[in-house]
Amino acid sequence: MDARRFAALAQAYGGDLRRWPEAERMAGTVFAASDAGKAILKQAGTLDARLDSYRVDAPDKALHSSILxxxxxxxVQRRRQWFWWLGLGLAGIGLAGAVAGLALVTIVTPEVQPDHYVLDANVTAFGDAGPDAENGEENL
Amino acid sequence: MAPDPDEELVRRVGAGEPAAVQTLVARKLPRILALAVRMLGDATEAEDVAQETFVRIWRHAASWRRGNARFDSWIHRVTLNLCYDRLRRRREWVTGDLPEMVDPAALPDAPHQEDALRVERALQAIAPRQREAIVLVYYQEMSNIEAAATLQVSVDALESLLARGRRSLQAILAGDGADE
Incomplete structure (x- = not known):
């Protein structure tokens, strides 16, 4: 690492090498031991010291409790939503089952003939002996 | 890709474990609040931002999946976006005037807080992108790669933002000292 790169890193990341890019930290540590390195770090450290004075108070209990x-x-809201969707899903499954059952019953069950149709004599070969039949007999 | 130290905790939060929720708040609230305070320079607004950030965490924890960014980077991005919304609103309402600053001399422990207030004012005076870069790398102690990912810039661009930001801070703080 040359002085130029070392200075650029110090200008960007400050005088504490722990903040420097990991890949350049080792080479930076070696250069930091030189006089030029020490001077650059000292200069960067002046601003660091001022930045360090700006501390932020820890969050108070009220904020902590409010977030919890x-x-x-x-x-609670998510559980309610979950149960609501579960209920809706079960209702949907139930409805789908009912429709499927109805369709199955409709397909599988044979068509039931109405009683009057079965008993109607006109459906037999001999039943529909109407006026034409009588005429036939006369022609013989 | 290095493992995300928060991934398991976020999964437990997503599953609705109250203990995981408490751990996450204890672990992340100080970082989120510190970020918002330094970005906004206003403790009350920062608390609002912290609360909003956590609402978003609760909403997305169950579906959160690690993409390119860690969970910590994601919450930093969320917090920064919320801070930007507030900074934009401020610009709309306040026409060019800086918010009224507290006179450090009036504070009881003035010597101790004076320097901190100067830094706070200087941070608020530099460009927001430079402020973001400095807050993420210097105060939040993010690596350059994490900070660049959070800011959605290259590492070179991050370094440029940091260097310009530090130069601006130095100039402002040196000017402050010269006024005395």
């Missing part, structure tokens, strides 16, 4: 409560509400 929202999570609880979301879980």
């Amino acid at each position: 409560q929202a999570a609880g509400r979301h879980l």
